[in-house]
Amino acid sequence: MAESKSTRELTMSRAMVSAIAHEMREDSEVFYMGEDVADYGGIFDSTQGLREEFGYDRVMDVPISETAYLGAAVGAAQVGMRPIAELMFVDFFGVAMDQIYNQMAKNTYMSGGNVSVPMVLTAAVGGTYNDAAQHSQTLYGTFAHVPGLKVVVPSTAYDAKGLMHNAIRDDDPVLYMFHKRLMGIGWMPAPEGPKTPVPETEYTIPFGSADVKRAGDDVTIVTLGLHVHRALEAAETLADEGMSAEVIDLRSLVPLDTDTIVESVEKTGSLVVVDEDYRSFGVTGEIVATVADESLGALESVERVAVPDVPIPYSRPLEDEVIPSTKDIVSAVQRTQ
Amino acid sequence: MAESKSTRELTMSRAMVSAIAHEMREDSEVFYMGEDVADYGGIFDSTQGLREEFGYDRVMDVPISETAYLGAAVGAAQVGMRPIAELMFVDFFGVAMDQIYNQMAKNTYMSGGNVSVPMVLTAAVGGTYNDAAQHSQTLYGTFAHVPGLKVVVPSTAYDAKGLMHNAIRDDDPVLYMFHKRLMGIGWMPAPEGPKTPVPETEYTIPFGSADVKRAGDDVTIVTLGLHVHRALEAAETLADEGMSAEVIDLRSLVPLDTDTIVESVEKTGSLVVVDEDYRSFGVTGEIVATVADESLGALESVERVAVPDVPIPYSRPLEDEVIPSTKDIVSAVQRTQ
Amino acid sequence: MPLVSEQTMEEMFENMVTARHYEERLQEEYLEGKQPAFDISAGPIPGELHLAAGHEAAAAGVVQHLRDDDVVTATHRPHHVAIAKGVDLERMTAEIFGRETGLGKGKGGHMHLFDPDVNFACSGIIAEGCPPAVGAGLAAKKRNTDSVAVSFLGEGAIDQGAFLESLNFAAVFDLPVVFVIEDNDWAISMPKERVTDVENGSKRADGFEMPGVRVDCDDAIEIAEVAGEAIGRARDRNGPTLMEVQVHRRMGHFMGDPETYRPEADQEAAADRDSIERLEADLRDAGVTDDRIEEIRTAAHDRVEEAIEWAKEQPQPEADAAHEDVFVNPMNGVTDSEPDFEAIGGDD
Amino acid sequence: MPLVSEQTMEEMFENMVTARHYEERLQEEYLEGKQPAFDISAGPIPGELHLAAGHEAAAAGVVQHLRDDDVVTATHRPHHVAIAKGVDLERMTAEIFGRETGLGKGKGGHMHLFDPDVNFACSGIIAEGCPPAVGAGLAAKKRNTDSVAVSFLGEGAIDQGAFLESLNFAAVFDLPVVFVIEDNDWAISMPKERVTDVENGSKRADGFEMPGVRVDCDDAIEIAEVAGEAIGRARDRNGPTLMEVQVHRRMGHFMGDPETYRPEADQEAAADRDSIERLEADLRDAGVTDDRIEEIRTAAHDRVEEAIEWAKEQPQPEADAAHEDVFVNPMNGVTDSEPDFEAIGGDD
Numbered sequence A, B: 001m002a003e004s005k006s007t008r009e010l011t012m013s014r015a016m017v018s019a020i021a022h023e024m025r026e027d028s029e030v031f032y033m034g035e036d037v038a039d040y041g042g043i044f045d046s047t048q049g050l051r052e053e054f055g056y057d058r059v060m061d062v063p064i065s066e067t068a069y070l071g072a073a074v075g076a077a078q079v080g081m082r083p084i085a086e087l088m089f090v091d092f093f094g095v096a097m098d099q100i101y102n103q104m105a106k107n108t109y110m111s112g113g114n115v116s117v118p119m120v121l122t123a124a125v126g127g128t129y130n131d132a133a134q135h136s137q138t139l140y141g142t143f144a145h146v147p148g149l150k151v152v153v154p155s156t157a158y159d160a161k162g163l164m165h166n167a168i169r170d171d172d173p174v175l176y177m178f179h180k181r182l183m184g185i186g187w188m189p190a191p192e193g194p195k196t197p198v199p200e201t202e203y204t205i206p207f208g209s210a211d212v213k214r215a216g217d218d219v220t221i222v223t224l225g226l227h228v229h230r231a232l233e234a235a236e237t238l239a240d241e242g243m244s245a246e247v248i249d250l251r252s253l254v255p256l257d258t259d260t261i262v263e264s265v266e267k268t269g270s271l272v273v274v275d276e277d278y279r280s281f282g283v284t285g286e287i288v289a290t291v292a293d294e295s296l297g298a299l300e301s302v303e304r305v306a307v308p309d310v311p312i313p314y315s316r317p318l319e320d321e322v323i324p325s326t327k328d329i330v331s332a333v334q335r336t337q
Numbered sequence C, D: 001m002p003l004v005s006e007q008t009m010e011e012m013f014e015n016m017v018t019a020r021h022y023e024e025r026l027q028e029e030y031l032e033g034k035q036p037a038f039d040i041s042a043g044p045i046p047g048e049l050h051l052a053a054g055h056e057a058a059a060a061g062v063v064q065h066l067r068d069d070d071v072v073t074a075t076h077r078p079h080h081v082a083i084a085k086g087v088d089l090e091r092m093t094a095e096i097f098g099r100e101t102g103l104g105k106g107k108g109g110h111m112h113l114f115d116p117d118v119n120f121a122c123s124g125i126i127a128e129g130c131p132p133a134v135g136a137g138l139a140a141k142k143r144n145t146d147s148v149a150v151s152f153l154g155e156g157a158i159d160q161g162a163f164l165e166s167l168n169f170a171a172v173f174d175l176p177v178v179f180v181i182e183d184n185d186w187a188i189s190m191p192k193e194r195v196t197d198v199e200n201g202s203k204r205a206d207g208f209e210m211p212g213v214r215v216d217c218d219d220a221i222e223i224a225e226v227a228g229e230a231i232g233r234a235r236d237r238n239g240p241t242l243m244e245v246q247v248h249r250r251m252g253h254f255m256g257d258p259e260t261y262r263p264e265a266d267q268e269a270a271a272d273r274d275s276i277e278r279l280e281a282d283l284r285d286a287g288v289t290d291d292r293i294e295e296i297r298t299a300a301h302d303r304v305e306e307a308i309e310w311a312k313e314q315p316q317p318e319a320d321a322a323h324e325d326v327f328v329n330p331m332n333g334v335t336d337s338e339p340d341f342e343a344i345g346g347d348d
């Protein structure tokens, strides 16, 4: 079977790494920088095996100086290299945000397009494993709000590879946010969905193309990252109750695929937005408002399911309470009907 | 006249300073820290005369080390002092965001309420004077998205004083964002509205209390900061055309006065949100979604007027294009009718 | 008279054996819950766990000079420092087990322990505690008290802006702050030689006109002597000090760290140099009896066992509690004293 | 043979008089537009304007060692450096006037000048240019070229994390980077003695195992000599240098700054020490004739006048252009090579 030769099941981390390795082989200007990315292979397996293949020069451990090394990536990108820089946890952005949003994101515009910043910033996001307020955030809204960054969030191995190829080849700065729980790390069991067949060949998934992960007629569930899988699970439960839910995986927040969302809501009339980020002034508000902007009449009911504006608490019952569960999604959908 | 004895017209900066001075006189634990706040009196007149009255110890110039001095304010607040720390332009937040959002905002929650952080972070916001991408932002959405900060935005001298008294007395961390264009600085002419009569006595305006700055029946304009005045001007123009616009000044984003907004939209049926921050994943989306959540049926039309997801450009015609004007507000209202 | 009295030596020893045993017990509880396959979110202690075995002397030697009103900020590896500072052991343990009666009602976890009674805090971001410690020093100066603040950090944190800015801030305002670098040679998998050129962390002080000192081994007594001087200078308002202490990482960076990056010889060397054994020998040299040493050990063990037992009996928090404590005063609560007054649209 | 040739001296002089006259003319244009009352948003040059009169020697002395492929990052006070680096003067001026043909199509303004042809950039946040300069040095090393990078900063920036982290990063990887502190004694209203304890900014190097040097006066020749050594070392792959130059702020921090905080004597002293006059005297000593000096001056003036005239004739940008250039490739544009393949919900 030709099929089985050209694809194999991969974890999301392996799929990411395979895209990075491919690009590094093709283009000597691509290199990877971060903390514990060389010998350790990335705390979340994001660089497993890369140092072995490419050496310390192209898979560089750096001092714990996020401002210096993310800014250095900007500088290297501006002279034409294609750095990938990793922020170990997105929660650490605050020590380096100036370089991210005042240079990486703005230099293209401020230069009238005369300068480009072809770099990828990777960052681990997400909770569900009791790592508390400084290590569990997604911060999708924070970054999508800043003009000048493309913001990408894969939910499967297949998407992770195609989006990573695209991110590295893109001449614009890309923030690639991978959810720890999806990576398939030995010590953090992933749910069923993210491990998928992945073609061995290279392929790109363009940004701004949301993916209908499940088609349905009664309600539109818009989500991303880990919650794609929780939404799919919810859709299964709902199907048993005779409700047909469409699940849209945004895959990128910037650019945002408004069309796919609006078309779906025009079909179903009901919108449920599910997000692991803080509820207010973030993703759920934007998606609801986008649909209201584009097609207010189609909107018969709306629900937002997100973290209720509290820092992520440590203890299991508390974290479970604030991070949207499959049950929360089911209930929200039921409220719309 | 008793009236004239107890009130006088003040610029917004004088009103802010009068509240700060009052609190400093009453409570020796209150002090002010920032760059150029002592001899200069604040680049935007935010501390005019304070050093003269209170000396260098309580009105402290600090090194250009925002991480160190904002974090120092957190530390001083946690032992019971009541620091006011100024970030000269909110655009500089990126060099110190970790202290702001991972400590100032989260320590109360992470300690289960055993620690409080009674500090005020003041920051100048806003454009309209061609200071380009790194000195013109409002970033309202960025900060309102982070749980743990109260976020306050005055639009008049009267409000500025009452909100500042409240901010300093609050046991929680408050981000007080003042718009440069409203301050009444000699070299940056303010519009008519912000200079108001201000009582000499102390008074507090509670957070979470939006203010109906103009009552109306046909459309609800929700806004804050500088754009309160542009919305009021738009409402005048609209009145000439026979349209009656209600203008709601949010005054604080966290807590958000949902009731006042929803009540108004239930009356008018039309919602126009006007914001000087970036359009996507920010204030306008949140307000629209909040109304959709609470009262979807009441919502007959919606418009969002904000900066169209580009960094703030320098040149006059470009900046004018992206920062919502009175005319933009008028047009948006017209589109709703 | 020796600088460090026998009583102090005993106290340090007590702190150190308490911390060591405490962490051994945490490790047991943590790993037990991770059977059969290591799942970070499983068991009675979920999430990351950073243990400080091999660092105890730094905490004991420095903190024994401090009073309750002195402020300490520690790192993601905080237990030994918390114990030395006198943090409530039971409530701290309950916090690590995520229970309702924990220091943070189960909201903080082991990287976010706050005990305002003894002015202890820690945090999970590199060098994040430096600026607040500087702020505590600033408050002491403004209030004209003789309190001091001590900020702990790892040797991997000496490249982080928050630390470097804090050095300057403390120096220029002559604040009563002591920075203590716990140099365990490693920042997760990165050996210190690969991330900075300075011979040791105390050299950073040279660029800020601050005294920098280093204790080259984790000898609690020497640490206590050097720290005594630094803290004394701070208390006497003679300004800050940067101090580095060589410690050893006896375990992985966090529980579950395979340490495949680490040479075995380095692991063995860390295991060999045990500051607790060293101090025990010093105690004997000073004439402390076996019985007394055993008594201290037993008391420490008992205290640890009691704390863990107590913690495990504590209730889990109610789910609803997750919504509380974002603010101490959620709706602001300050009485609205707004006069009846219309500044815009009013008729005055 | 002197280290600095007569030709180099002439070039530096030319750069310096160009920069000085350029800024005098900008000042005129700026202030003219602010009549009768100073309104920052009025006139042909709106917004903030930071002029570098008194800093010219630092730019001329350092940058004359650089090639087009060497990267320079400058600060909010960038014009003198841009001129020395050979930034297109007409398009730079058009940018400052906010015109369509400006370096950034009117989007950047005077703090955000980018000329990729000569690898020049500047920015408005303190010390923000240090990390990208380090990145350019890193790229040179990875690509195995002999390009270097120079990062300018003010003496007020030596307390900022971005600078301090960059020192370490450049040092540990031996990058070809030179940091140049322009010490004009003031950070807006804050005199340097009030914000740090170090005697001078070059001392920061001591905490990072990097050579630190200072030129105590704005003597272009001495600066050129010291910079030549530092840049040569970088080019020869012998690592980074921190260099400080004493310059003078002849004007307010920005146009409109009342400078009420500044002692008159200090203002006068800055006015007295003019590096341009000094270099002119040196030129004469070296035998350059009055005529030649006049010729250089006239050429510089003419060039400035032409650039300003050209810029003022350029069109304002169309309002719609504001929506362009956020990305060079807005909808990503990479051809979608996605195979026809369904990983979830597919039937394979």
Ligand SMILES: Cc1ncc(C[n+]2csc(CCOP(=O)(O)OP(=O)(O)O)c2C)c(N)n1
Pocket (backbone or CB within 6 Å): A035, A064, A066, A088, A092, A095, C076, C077, C124, C125, C126, C153, C154, C155, C156, C157, C182, C184, C186, C187, C188, C253
């Ligand atoms: C700003 C920031 N960057 C990275 C991390 C991830 N991180 C946690 S601990 C650590 C290593 C710290 O090493 P060191 O300071 O030497 O302390 P040690 O763990 O050795 O005690 C890193 C990189 C973090 N928490 N914060």
Ligand SMILES: Cc1ncc(C[n+]2csc(CCOP(=O)(O)OP(=O)(O)O)c2C)c(N)n1
Pocket (backbone or CB within 6 Å): B035, B064, B066, B088, B092, B095, D076, D077, D124, D125, D126, D153, D154, D155, D156, D157, D182, D184, D186, D187, D188, D253
């Ligand atoms: C991070 C940051 N903080 C504060 C400012 C505001 N600011 C602009 S210039 C300046 C003073 C800079 O002084 P210095 O570095 O000595 O340069 P100079 O202006 O003297 O050339 C300040 C505080 C800023 N732009 N960025």
Ligand SMILES: [Mg+2]
Pocket (backbone or CB within 6 Å): C154, C155, C156, C182, C183, C184, C185, C186, C187, C188
């Ligand atoms: Mg370490």
Ligand SMILES: [Mg+2]
Pocket (backbone or CB within 6 Å): D154, D155, D156, D182, D183, D184, D185, D186, D187, D188
């Ligand atoms: Mg200066």
